[in-house]
Amino acid sequence: MKTHERDLIVIGGGPAGLAAALAAREAGVPRVTVVERDHELGGILQQCIHDGFGNFLFRERLTGPEYAARFAGRIPEAGVETVLDAMALEVRPGPEHEVLVSGAESGLVTFRAPAVILAMGCRERxxxxxxxxxxxxxxxxxxxxxxxxxxxxxxxxxxxxxxxxxxxxxxxxxxxxxxxxxxxxxxxxxxxxxxxxxxxxxxxxxxxxxxxxxxxxxxxxxxxxxxxxxxxxxxxxxxxxxxxxxxxxxxxxxxxxxGLIPENELSRGAGVALDPVTRGPVVDDRLETTVPGLFACGNVVHVHDLVDYVSMGGTIAGRGAAEYLAERAAGRTAAGGAGAAGEPVVAGEPGAVAEPGVVDAKREWCPVEPGENVAYVVPQRIDARRAAGRPQDRPVQFFLRVREPGRSADVTMTGRSPGGDVVLAHRRERAVRPPEMVAVKVRPDSLAPGVTAIRADVRAKGGDGDGR
Amino acid sequence: MDGERTMGGARGEERRLTCVLCPAGCDLMVTAPEVTGGRCPKGRDYALKELTAPTRTLTTTVRVEGAKPDRLPVRTLGEIPKEAVRRGVRALDAVVVVAPVRLGQVIVDDLLGFGVPVVATRDLPATRDLPATPGRIARDG
CATH class of the missing domain: 3.50.50.60 (FAD/NAD(P)-binding domain)
Known part of the structure; x- marks a missing residue:
């Protein structure tokens, strides 16, 4: 069986995978390959012929195929390799991750890369x-x-x-x-x-x-x-x-x-820790899973209601993978291993499962917990020191879903720090409803005072957020 | 609750609408010409139009010859009266285009005489133009 060496493999050519591949290339990752099981890129958007996509990213109401084309159209010029009609069968974690692919043209091949982005989307109930x-x-x-x-x-x-x-x-x-x-x-x-x-x-x-x-x-x-x-x-x-x-x-x-369920057969096989609430991988501020070098974005992580948010997540994962590869090249990885210039990195036990909040190798995790009227928050943990060091235009993007509808809701992200609790972000939503995801950004500088834990709360004035 | 959803009620002159222009779905309170409750100025135009001459974008598919699968997604480039959407879809049932088709290509110049063209929303190569080896893996190096 042939083995192909790459820097980054993206599994899935839907909106999450395309945004991730483009962001990784923009951030300087040389060899990026997207593996897609369909005969073309775009994922489920190709059958969503109605309009209403792209309101946040493009300020337009695009149809699904038009939205897909905005990303897929940039793939060739960006120098992203695409392998179509090809199914990823297995992800084997290791110092270099391996992705086993069965392709219509290629037959059974292995891709080997230090970073892999899981972007397989979700399945219907x-x-x-x-x-x-x-x-x-x-x-x-x-x-x-x-x-x-x-x-x-x-x-x-x-x-x-x-x-x-x-x-x-x-x-x-x-x-x-x-x-x-x-x-x-x-x-x-x-x-x-x-x-x-x-x-x-x-x-x-x-x-x-x-x-x-x-x-x-x-x-x-x-x-x-x-x-x-x-x-x-x-x-x-x-x-x-x-x-x-x-x-x-x-x-x-x-x-x-x-309902939709994140598709995580490959993630499970790779030993990634899954969150029982979202049914997707536990991820951090750069959408890295609990297996170093394995990233996840889009509906694999949790089911999104808007494709714009899926694309935004793809961008975060693509940049995150680039950041990871740069750290690795510089010999600074989560595992703290060697990793310089082609030297193999010991990326922890293959399939090791880390819980949010535990000290994972040399990295101290800041857990992110759902508080009042919050069903879940993604990411589930962040490296607060790392996130605090990023430029201000790269905030930590949180998504949360409420349990109960409500009106005039205060959405608050609170950080615990040695000097007491600090409000990291706050926004007022007119109405919150379980089907509508709430997006909150936390600025890097707000994490500076040594935040060790984060809680998300949604306090509504009450009532029925549903009374349209 | 009786299980049936009540329509956002019209009380006297005041009407309640949900703006459909974006996912925010603002609740608009309309006492013409006053509109409140929108997060952006578009809500006002939407509400007044919705109560006087509501319009919608039409999306559907038309048949294609020379491509597989043989449906091409299309949209109106602009909006047509809401009551004409069904008629518009039926009119497009009769349309057959020949592949290849480019995204944005005009399929019908003027749908039902409203002055609104219908365009393709994706590229659709002719089946014979499809690359013989989709997804060939590049040589390493």
């Missing part, structure tokens, strides 16, 4: 994961599959559909199916609040008169060969169906839009 009782007929699809059928293959999945779950892709597909002549009977959401962005409720459901039934779910799928209908029922506060509220709905198609 399927019917099997939701445990919906009933028959096993044809006509039950995930929203992303329907999106591919309609937008790429030009196929119509059915004539009358119900949508289970009010995630953004389900809302987008409710509109898309309606426009393609499929009757969308309604959207059923088990939670008392919608799963998708408010604007998608408005422009995808309200615009087309499609009802959204909250606190309601499918309790049975009727078959037996093709979907013939579903039973829906209201649920109580514990999400248990309320007897007597069942109703039959005729349909031949069930579209599931009930």
């Amino acid at each position: 399927t019917r099997a994961q939701l445990l919906i009782p009933g028959h096993r007929p044809a006509g039950v699809f995930t929203a992303g599959t329907v999106q591919r059928y309609v937008n790429i293959e030009g196929l119509r999945p059915g004539r009358r559909a119900v949508i289970l779950g009010s995630g953004d892709i389900g809302l987008i597909m409710a509109r898309r199916l309606t426009l393609e002549g499929v009757e969308v009977e309604g959207v059923y959401e088990i939670m008392p609040h919608p799963g998708g962005l408010t604007r998608n409720i408005v422009q995808c459901l309200d615009d087309y008169g499609i009802p959204l039934h909250l606190s309601t779910t499918i309790t049975f799928i009727h078959g037996p060969k093709r979907v013939q209908g579903v039973t829906v029922a209201r649920v109580d506060a514990d999400r248990r169906p309320i007897p007597g509220t069942e109703r039959h709905v005729d349909c031949d198609t069930v579209v599931i839009s009930a």
Whole structure:
């Protein structure tokens, strides 16, 4: 089997991987290779033909393919190598990481590089994961599959559909199916609040008169060969169906839009520590995982609601990998090993799992913890001294998700330091909702007073952040 | 809660809208011509237009000959009346373009007479133009 030597391997050519590869090249990493399993770059954006992407990065409302082209179009001139139709099968950590790739053209090959960026994205939750009782007929699809059928293959999945779950892709597909002549009977959401962005409720459901039934779910799928209908029922506060509220709905198609799960089979195999809440790797301020030289960005880390944030994360990981490679070349690595000029670096035990906050080799980690009304914060830990030394235009970017909706919310990042607690960042959000990620930046100089731990809190005046 | 979502209600002259121009999704309170609640000035224009002559960008696909898969994503370059979106999509059902197509290429000059062109939102090479060896790995060195 052939082995190819590179400086950085990026696994995945979607928005996260493309931004990461471009940022790494801009930061001077010589040999950057993107491994992509599809026949072209862009990832899932290619089937997201609706507009609304790029509002923050480009101040435009681009379609998915247009957004993808903004990044993919820069790849050749940036000198990034792309290996398409190729699947990364395994990441083996070591002094030099190895990525085993099966490619349509290349066959089975190994790429060896000191730095690897994991950018595999996420996968949709399927019917099997939701445990919906009933028959096993044809006509039950995930929203992303329907999106591919309609937008790429030009196929119509059915004539009358119900949508289970009010995630953004389900809302987008409710509109898309309606426009393609499929009757969308309604959207059923088990939670008392919608799963998708408010604007998608408005422009995808309200615009087309499609009802959204909250606190309601499918309790049975009727078959037996093709979907013939579903039973829906209201649920109580514990999400248990309320007897007597069942109703039959005729349909031949069930579209599931009930959540996304970070895809981390490769990360797990590489021994990267995963966060049980985000289901993605534990990462630091430069999006490095607990295995030195292995980075992660985009929906691998946690599921983002906006692609702009995915691209921003890719840039952080790409620069982070460049910083790591420079440290390594200078003989300063997390492992504190030799590492000068081609000398192998001992990057800790392969597959070693470090917990946030523990002293990892010579590095002191500052844990980042979710406080009041915060489900999770990413990154989960930072090297505060390193982050404090960066220029002011490279703040530490935090993303958090709230547990409960609220209005007039104060988002505060508080640092513990020898001199007492310090407010690292504060912002007021008019409304916070679980589906909408909150982004907070912490300036490097605010970390200067020796911050040893960080907590994120969201204190709302209360009420229902959902009352659109 | 009865499980059905209530429409953001119209009370007297005051109307509540959610701005759809960006992911912030601002809640707008409209008592024409006054609009409050937007984080940026675009919300005001959006709200007044939404209550008088709402418009939308149309996105869909058209059929392509000479490429695989054979659908090309397209968009209106600008907005058309909201009530015309369905008609617009149906009108585009009849359109067939021939690959190769370039991003931004005009597919229809004027959709339904609103003076708004429809353009391709991606490059689509003709199948025969596809590189024979996609993703060949460069030689080391």
